[in-house]
Amino acid sequence: MKIHPVILSGGSGTRLWPVSRATYPKQLMALTSELTLLQETLRRVADDTRFAAPIVVCNDEHRFLVAEQARALGVTPAAILLEPVGRNTAPAIAAAAHILADRDPEAMMLMLPSDHYIAARDGFWEAVDRAARAAGRGALVTFGVTPNRPETGYGYIRRGEALDGCPGCFRVERFVEKPDLETAKAYLADGGYAWNSGIFLFGAARYLAELERLETEMLSATAKAVALAVRDLDFLRLDKDAFAAAPARSIDYAVMERTDGAAVVPLDVGWSDVGSWAALWETAEKDGNGNALVGDVLAEGVTNSYIRGESRLVAAIGLEDVILVETADAVLAAARDRAQDLRLIVDRLARAGRSEHREHRRVYRPWGSYESVDAGERHQVKRIIVKPGGRLSLQKHAHRAEHWVVVRGTARVTRGTEVFDLQENESTYIPVGTVHRLENLTDEPLHIIEVQSGGYLGEDDIVRLDDSYGRE
Numbered sequence: 452m453k454i455h456p457v458i459l460s461g462g463s464g465t466r467l468w469p470v471s472r473a474t475y476p477k478q479l480m481a482l483t484s485e486l487t488l489l490q491e492t493l494r495r496v497a498d499d500t501r502f503a504a505p506i507v508v509c510n511d512e513h514r515f516l517v518a519e520q521a522r523a524l525g526v527t528p529a530a531i532l533l534e535p536v537g538r539n540t541a542p543a544i545a546a547a548a549h550i551l552a553d554r555d556p557e558a559m560m561l562m563l564p565s566d567h568y569i570a571a572r573d574g575f576w577e578a579v580d581r582a583a584r585a586a587g588r589g590a591l592v593t594f595g596v597t598p599n600r601p602e603t604g605y606g607y608i609r610r611g612e613a614l615d616g617c618p619g620c621f622r623v624e625r626f627v628e629k630p631d632l633e634t635a636k637a638y639l640a641d642g643g644y645a646w647n648s649g650i651f652l653f654g655a656a657r658y659l660a661e662l663e664r665l666e667t668e669m670l671s672a673t674a675k676a677v678a679l680a681v682r683d684l685d686f687l688r689l690d691k692d693a694f695a696a697a698p699a700r701s702i703d704y705a706v707m708e709r710t711d712g713a714a715v716v717p718l719d720v721g722w723s724d725v726g727s728w729a730a731l732w733e734t735a736e737k738d739g740n741g742n743a744l745v746g747d748v749l750a751e752g753v754t755n756s757y758i759r760g761e762s763r764l765v766a767a768i769g770l771e772d773v774i775l776v777e778t779a780d781a782v783l784a785a786a787r788d789r790a791q792d793l794r795l796i797v798d799r800l801a802r803a804g805r806s807e808h809r810e811h812r813r814v815y816r817p818w819g820s821y822e823s824v825d826a827g828e829r830h831q832v833k834r835i836i837v838k839p840g841g842r843l844s845l846q847k848h849a850h851r852a853e854h855w856v857v858v859r860g861t862a863r864v865t866r867g868t869e870v871f872d873l874q875e876n877e878s879t880y881i882p883v884g885t886v887h888r889l890e891n892l893t894d895e896p897l898h899i900i901e902v903q904s905g906g907y908l909g910e911d912d913i914v915r916l917d918d919s920y921g922r923e
Contacts, residue, residue, distance in 0.1 A: 452557065452559060452583075452587075453501070453502065453503040453559075454501055454502050454503065454559045454560075454561050454579065454583060454652070455502075455503045455505070455506065455529070455551050455558055455559060455560050455561065455655075456496040456502055456503070456505040456506070456560075456561045456563055457505070457506045457508065457544060457547040457551075457560050457561065457562050457563070458489070458492055458493065458496075458505050458506070458507045458508070458563050458564075458565050459508050459540060459543055459544070459562065459563070459564055459565060460478055460489055460507055460508065460509040460513065460517055460565040460566075461508070461509065461510060461534070461537060461543070462476045462477065462478060462565075462566060463476060464476030464477055465793065465794050465797045465808070466726055466727050466791075466793060466794070467480075467482070467725070467727070467728060467731070467793075468781075468783065468793055468796065468797050468808065469776060469778045469780075469781035469782070469783050469807065470482070470759070470761065470776060470778060472807075472808065472809055472810050472811055473808065473809045473810070474512060474513075474809055474810040474811075474814065474815075475516070475810065475811060475815060476513070476566075477566050477725060478492075478564075478565040478566035479513065479516050479517070479520065482725060482731060483568050483725065483731070483734060483735070486524070487520055488565060488566045488567070488568070488725065489517065489520055489521075489565045489566070490520050490521075490523070490524050491568070491569075492563055492564075492565050492566075492567065493505060493520075493521060493524055493526045494524060494526075495563075495569065495572055495575065496561070496563070497524070497525075497526045498572075499576060501576070501579070501580070502561070503529065504526075504527060504528060504529040505526070505528050505529065506528060506529050506530045506531075506532060506547045506550070506551070507521070507528050507530070507531045507532070507565075508531075508532045508534060508543045508544075508546070508547060509531065509532075509533065509534070510533065510534050510537065511533050511534075511535065511688075514531065514533055514686055515815075515816070515817035515920065516815055517531060518531060518685055518686070519817075530550065530687050531685060531686045531687065532546055532547060532550075532680075532686075532687050532689060533683070533686050533687065533688045533689060534546075534689060534694065535688070535689055535690070535691035535694055535695065536691065536694060536695045537699070538694060538695070538697050538698070538699045538700075539699045539700050539701050540562075540649075540701050540702045541662075541666070541669060541698075541700045541701055541702045541704075541705035541706060542669055542672070542673050542694065542697040542698075542699070542700075544560070544562055544651075544658065544702055545658070545659070545662055545669060545670065545673040545697070546673050546676060546677055546689055546694070547560065547655075548560060548655040548656075548658045548659050549655075549659065549673060549674055549677040550677060551655040552655040552656045552659055555655075556656050557654065557656070558654065558655045558656075559583060559586055559587070559652065559653070559654055559655070560651075560652065560653060560654070560655050560658065561579060561650075561651075561652045562649075562650060562651040562652070562702070563650055564649050564650070564724070566724070566725055567648070567649075567650070567722065567723065567724050567725065568721075568722065568723040568724075568725050568734050569720050569721065569722050570720060570721025570722075570734070571720040571721055572720075574719065574720040575718070575720045578594060578619075578716050578717070578718050578720070579652065581617065581618065581619040581620050581716050582594065582620065582652040582714075582716045583652060584616075584617045584618075584620065585614055585617040585620040585714050585716070586652050586653045586654060586657075587654075588614075588616070588617065589654070589657060589712060590614065590617075590620070590653065590712050590713070590714040591651065591653040591657065591658065591661065591706065591707065591710055591712050591713050591714065592620065592651065592652045592653060592713075592714045592715065592716055593608065593623070593647065593648070593650065593651050593707060593713065593714070593715050593716075594648045594650040594651070594652075594715070594716050594717075594718040595608045595610065595645025595646065595647065595648065595715040595716070595717055595718060596645055596646040596647075596648045596718045596719070596722045597645060597646075597717055597718065597719040598638070598639055598644065598645065598646050600639070601632060601635035601636040601638070601639045602635060602646065603629055603630060603631060603632055603635050604629060604726065604727075604791060605629060605646040605647060605724075606626060606627060606628055606629055606646070606647040606703070607626070607627040607630065607635075607638055607644045607645065607646060607647060608623055608625075608626055608627070608644065608645045608646075608647050608715050609623070609624040609625045609626075609627060609643060609644055610622075610623070610624060610643050610644070610645065610715055610717075611623060611624035614714055617714075619716060619717065620714050620715070620716050621714060621715050621716075621717075622713070622714055622715075623707075623713035623714060623715050626647065626703065626707065626708045627644070645715065645717060645718075646722075647703070648718060648722060648724075649724070650718070651702065651707070657712075658706070661706050661710050661712070662705070662706065665705065665706060665709050665710070666698065666700070666705050666706070668696075668697070668698055669697045669698050669700070669705065672693055672694065672696040672697035672698075673693075673694065673697050675690065675693035675696075676689040676690045676693035676694035676697070677689065678690075678693075679693055683921055684920065684921060721734070727790040727791050727793070728757055728774040728776065728783075728785070728787070728790045728793070729757075729774070729787050729788070729790035729791070730790075731743075731757065732756075732757040732774070732787065735757065740753065740754045740755070741754055741755040741756075742754065742755065742756050742757070742758065743756075743757045743758070744758050744759075745757075745758070745759040745760070746759055746760030746761060746765065746777075747760045747763065747764045747765065748760050748764075748765045748766075748767070749764065749765070749766045749767070750766075750767045750768075750770075751767070751768045751769070752768055752769045752770075753767050753768070753769070753770045753771070753773075754770075754771045754772070755771060755772050755787070756770055756771065756772060756773045756774070756775065756787065757773075757774050757775070757776075757787070758773075758774075758775045758776075759775070759776045759777065760777045761776075761777055761778045761779065762777065762778060762779040763777065765777050772786060772787040772788065773785065773786060773787060774786075774787055774790055778811065779811070779812045779813075780807055780811065780812050781807050783796075817841075817920040818837055818838065818841035818842055818843050818919075818920070819835070819836045819837040819838045819841045819891075819896070819897075820835075820836050821833045821834065821835045821836070821901075822834045824900075826908075829904060829905060829906060829908075830902065830903065830904050830908075831902075831903045831908045832900065832901070832902050832903075833900075833901045833903070834898070834899075834900060834901075835889075835898070835899040835900075835901050836896055836897070836898055836899075837860075837862075837889060837890070837891040837896065837897040837899070838891065838896055839891060839893060839894050839895060839896065840891065840892070841890070841891050841897075842888070842889075842890045842891070842919050843888055843889045843890070844888065844913075844915040844916070844917060844918035844919075844920075844922060845865065845886060845887075845888045845915070845916045845917040845918070846886070846887065846888070846913050846914060846915050846916060847884055847885060847886045847887065847914050847916070848883060848884070848905075848912050848913065848914075849883070849884065849912055849914070850883065850905045850906055850907035850908070850912050851883060851903045851904060851905030851906075851907065851908055851912060852880070852881060852882050852883045852903070852904050852905055853880075853881040853887075853901055853902070853903050853904075854878060854879075854880050854881075854901070854902040854904075855873070855878060855879050855880075855881070855889070855899050855900070855901055856876075856877075856878040856899065856900045856901075856902075857873045857874060857875050857876065857877055857878070857897070857898070857899055858875065858876075858898045858899065858900055859875060859895075859896070859897065859898035860875070860891065860893060860895050860896060860897035860898060861873070861874055861875075861891075861892070861893050861897065862889060862890070862891065862897055862899065863889075863890040863891070863892050864879055864887070864888070864889060864890075865886070865887055865888035865889075865890075866879065866881060866885060866886075866887050867885050867886060867887075883905065886916065
């Protein structure tokens with residue numbers, strides 16, 4: 452029997468700021484390898500015959516990035532479900548369960564967060580096999596990570612008696628909230644506690660049956676959201692009003708802590724939720740001084756630190772136990788043991804109405820990306836990259852004119868009633884109010900320098916008349 456992975460790709464991107472942002476959160480970034488965390492999760496279940504094609508659940512804003520990263524890996528999801536509003540994990544899993552149970556009443560679901568790190572993939576598969584045996588007998592299985600330190604940032608699971616006929620699987624005696632340090636030390640010494648990984652395996656119909664018993668409102672709302680879902684290109688868009696009516700609850704609170712069928716399989720595979728810069732330092736390859744150095748970094752007399760340069764040289768001298776992260780528009784310096792407090796900075800940015808908590812200077816679109824290079828009174832300069840086959844919307848602006856200069860590739864330009872090609876070092880002018888479009892019909896990326904001029908240069912000064920990505 453195939454196991455159906457359900458990959459949850461939500462998250463606001465606050466805990467690994469400034470690299471992770473709301474519009475480009477950590478699961479879409481390459482932090483532990485050359486692949487992004489989402490791609491690592493996809494590959495974890497794509498390389499083995501025990502798994503069916505995955506279902507990915509994400510929000511509308513990230514849909515094209517998720518689809519592109521799956522395509523780049525050569526993975527075709529069974530579905531990409533779009534959450535119209537965030538309602539936590541239990542409703543998201545319920546939506547996938549409705550789809551799977553309709554197709555196959557005996558379907559098994561493996562819930563995977565998209566942003567976790569697992570070092571030993573074979574060990575993970577073995578744990579999944581143990582969990583599948585228990586799930587086949589009706590258990591709702593969670594995976595409990597074997598702790599190696601007294602961690603206060605995770606919830607814990609108290610292991611109960613062994614399940615008959617299911618080697619390596621145990622009943623859950625109880626779930627425990629995040630403890631204080633002394634309690635965490637006691638849990639570690641006890642040996643019967645595990646970290647709650649947020650990974651689950653159970654039958655789709657079994658999960659829905661528990662919702663019928665425990666969360667009837669959630670069951671009804673998510674069933675309606677799936678029934679009224681509409682196909683949008685490669686995506687399945689859940690009905691907004693129906694999904695918004697579902698109570699916003701985690702699977703732990705809605706089901707796992709209240710069911711009498713919870714079981715746990717120990718997981719000792721080098722797991723991390725990559726939930727902070729300190730956690731990323733734990734998993735990273737380090738030099739002889741205990742430093743994880745990423746990018747163009749020079750360190751002298753630095754120990755036990757994580758230093759990352761994204762856009763320029765970073766030099767550090769005489770530091771110990773620090774996090775130092777540089778991006779094109781922000782620098783973070785923090786004591787490593789204060790990494791969990793990063794939300795305080797992100798919240799201050801949001802309250803101040805600044806953009807650095809939400810997006811990078813480079814902003815990704817389904818057709819490619821743009822990056823702000825310079826901005827001043829009545830002007831803005833952007834670097835635009837249009838991927839092969841990319842096509843911006845047919846649009847016009849009420850307040851700004853645009854000058855385009857091709858610096859690499861060939862651009863197909865629509866300007867009013869004209870359609871023409873621009874080669875490298877050629878340019879054109881788009882007057883205010885003129886209908887226009889930019890396309891790349893070649894197999895190579897197209898690079899454009901765009902100079903905007905006018906009294907208002909905001910991104911909302913766009914009237915889309917036609918769009919290949921459904922954004923009119």
